[in-house]
Amino acid sequence: xxxVGVVFLAWGLVRLGQAPxxxxxxxxxxxxxxxxxxxxxxxEPAGSAPAAxxxxxxxxxxANRLIMLPLGEQFAAAGFRVYLVDSPGHGVNPAPxxxxxNEACAAGLLERLEHTGEITRGKTVxxxxxMGGGLVLRLADYFPAAGTISLSGAPIVRxxxxxxxxxxxxxxxxxxxxxxxxxxxxxxxxxxxDSREDFRQARAFRLLRFPWQTHTSPIxxxxxxxxxxxxxxxxxxxxxxxxPPMDYRPFRGxxxxxxxxxxxxxxALEVFAxxxxxxxxxxxxxxxxxVAALLAWLAAGIFSAMVLxxxxxxxxxxxxxxDYLGSFLLVAGLxxxxxxxxxxxxxxxxxxxxxxxxxxSTILALATAAAIGAWSNWQLAELWPSAARLARLPxxxxxxxxxxxxxxxxxxxxxxxxxxxxxxRPILALALRGMLLLGMLGAFESGVGAALLPxxxxxxxxxxxFGVRLGMDLVRRRTSSAAAAALFGAILNAWFVxxxxxxx
Numbered sequence: 223x224x225x226v227g228v229v230f231l232a233w234g235l236v237r238l239g240q241a242p243x244x245x246x247x248x249x250x251x252x253x254x255x256x257x258x259x260x261x262x263x264x265x266e267p268a269g270s271a272p273a274a275x276x277x278x279x280x281x282x283x284x285a286n287r288l289i290m291l292p293l294g295e296q297f298a299a300a301g302f303r304v305y306l307v308d309s310p311g312h313g314v315n316p317a318p319x320x321x322x323x324n325e326a327c328a329a330g331l332l333e334r335l336e337h338t339g340e341i342t343r344g345k346t347v348x349x350x351x352x353m354g355g356g357l358v359l360r361l362a363d364y365f366p367a368a369g370t371i372s373l374s375g376a377p378i379v380r381x382x383x384x385x386x387x388x389x390x391x392x393x394x395x396x397x398x399x400x401x402x403x404x405x406x407x408x409x410x411x412x413x414x415x416d417s418r419e420d421f422r423q424a425r426a427f428r429l430l431r432f433p434w435q436t437h438t439s440p441i442x443x444x445x446x447x448x449x450x451x452x453x454x455x456x457x458x459x460x461x462x463x464x465x466p467p468m469d470y471r472p473f474r475g476x477x478x479x480x481x482x483x484x485x486x487x488x489x490a491l492e493v494f495a496x497x498x499x500x501x502x503x504x505x506x507x508x509x510x511x512x513v514a515a516l517l518a519w520l521a522a523g524i525f526s527a528m529v530l531x532x533x534x535x536x537x538x539x540x541x542x543x544x545d546y547l548g549s550f551l552l553v554a555g556l557x558x559x560x561x562x563x564x565x566x567x568x569x570x571x572x573x574x575x576x577x578x579x580x581x582x583s584t585i586l587a588l589a590t591a592a593a594i595g596a597w598s599n600w601q602l603a604e605l606w607p608s609a610a611r612l613a614r615l616p617x618x619x620x621x622x623x624x625x626x627x628x629x630x631x632x633x634x635x636x637x638x639x640x641x642x643x644x645x646x647r648p649i650l651a652l653a654l655r656g657m658l659l660l661g662m663l664g665a666f667e668s669g670v671g672a673a674l675l676p677x678x679x680x681x682x683x684x685x686x687x688f689g690v691r692l693g694m695d696l697v698r699r700r701t702s703s704a705a706a707a708a709l710f711g712a713i714l715n716a717w718f719v720x721x722x723x724x725x726x
Contacts, residue, residue: 224489231482237475238601244268244298254330257310257317262331263287265294265304268466274301275345275368275458278335280328281306282352282438283376284543284675284722286313286604290351292473293441293450299466300451302347307331309354311542311724313604319542319724321353328357329364336365344368347454348385351441352376359385359407368424369457371450374437377403384411386424387457391446393435397678400437404429421456428453444468476601483593484689488696491586495700498582507566507704509634512650518558518632519654523661526554531670536621539614543675544723548621548716550676554658555625562631566704579706583697587713590693595721607721618716626694626715627708629654636699636707648691655687675723690714 245266253260267273277297279290287306294304310327311319317327335341347369350358355375362370362385370385374392377399388411392404411427420426432446440446451465510518527550536548599606607615629651637644659680666673676683690711698707 224486227482227485227487227489229482230485231479234475234477234479234482237471237478240471240475243472244295251331252334253310253317253327254333256323256326256330257315259316260310260327260331261287261308261314263291263294263306265298265306267301267303268299269301271301273303274455274460274463275303275347276305276335276341277302277347277349277454278305278332278341279307280348280350280354280357281309281312282350282354282374284312284679284724285352288313288599288601289603290441292470293349293447295472296447296451296466296468297349297454299469300455301460301463302454305335305341308604309724311726314608316608316610316725318540319726324353325357325360328361332361332365345458347371347457349373349450349454350375352437359388362386368459369426369454371453373440373446373450374400375403376400380407380410384427387421387426387453389427389450389453390429391440391450392429392431393437393440394431394433395436397437416453416456418456418461422459426453426456442470442473444470472601476597480594480597480602483597487590487693490589491696491700494582494586494589498578500579500582500701504702507631507635510562510565510632515562515632515650515654516657518561519554519657520660522554522558523658524664525557525661526550526658527661527665527670529553530665530672534672536617539617540726541614541618541719542724542726543672544614544618544719545726546670546672547676547719547723548618550658550662550673551625552621554661555622555628558628559624559631562628565631565634576701576703576705579701579703580709583701583703583706583710584713586697587710587717591714591717595717603722605718605721607717610725611720615713615716615720618720619712622715623708623712625658626712627705629711630694630698630704630708635702636695639699644695647695648688651691652684652688655684686715686718 246263248263250259251262252258279294281290287308290306294306298304308315310317310323346367348358348361348367349371351373353376355372356378358370359372359375360378360381362383363381366386369387371389374396390404408429414428416426416428430449432440447468448465455463530549534549535552536545539545595606633647662673662676666677694707694711697710
């Protein structure tokens, strides 16, 4: 497995070097009182010809400017100067996030760029995804750009005027509220129109639906990107410029490299275990009955949702959505850990071997997070936490530890590899977490706005949980320690939340 990982990592580096990337520079721009130091990555246009215009790109909630980099590079290749913006509380922008602050920061940033002559309204296109897609619609009241592209735009209070030359990108499998808004905007805009004269008079409009696409996938879709680049060229009057071939080799290389790092994890675990002098002792734990565990997790989820209506233990960490998620897992996890602790081997937390295993799993979790964060920060997403985010990591990990330990106790010993039980273990773990999610969904439907972000990002969090769960299984199998596996999972999950959820 280690050598396969090395091959993937090398393959990824080769793909990254195959396609020339546009010159880029990172700057701090003044976005006004809402964000006086807004981090922006500027991609210069390809070729020696004058720039066709400018494209200012705004990311979605709990995302960052690097996630929009593959899309931005396609616009740079078409001759645009591209501005990728980190919104308040996202990426490396230290300003506290709120939806109002996000709008004020974007408006202030556009005003500053226009004032310095870096952009002009007649040659600028605004593009946003999700929260950013809703934002660029709202910005029509502040900065009537030559064109606006809203990709899966989040629900908003409609601006006083519809943006000029408006393109809506609508994936088939999007959030229902977003699909409703797109239909309403289409009805307000009237019949679709995209002739040269329509663009010249700033009245072009089109709603493009993409079948079999999800909320995020059009960012990396060649057909959607071609449509967006062509719309931007038409909006700024660069009608004779061709749309260049889509080149996603750097992005695919980044994904291959990340896969290579993950495939090297089992070998890294073995090295850490041998350095720690860990043998593989017999695991004297027992698994809980699946039905009893599922019912217990459902009850804990409902209980936690009810408690958090009145009291949120982690409210002071000021992490948008992360304070609710950490509090929810803490309140649900404590009774579950007490109820299922008896399933673990007697004295599991006390023998020196278990303490050594816990120390090893801590170092391994931090090393894994650092490797993934460093690679992602280079190529994929800003997942290397700032000092402010790192300061929240210990509290978040401690809050997530009881639920993580309860899950390990209920699942019991890790079965041998390549068995039916081994394959079913992560599935049962996800089912237990699904029971907690039901409680969170109930809270959200009852009007608890703090549950918004964890509910919206159910699928990405499930994917992350599955990957972390596989790592926890390997740690449990190698150490026979429920505590070590639980600690490993709690640290990795807390790292992701601290790195990705907006500072508030």
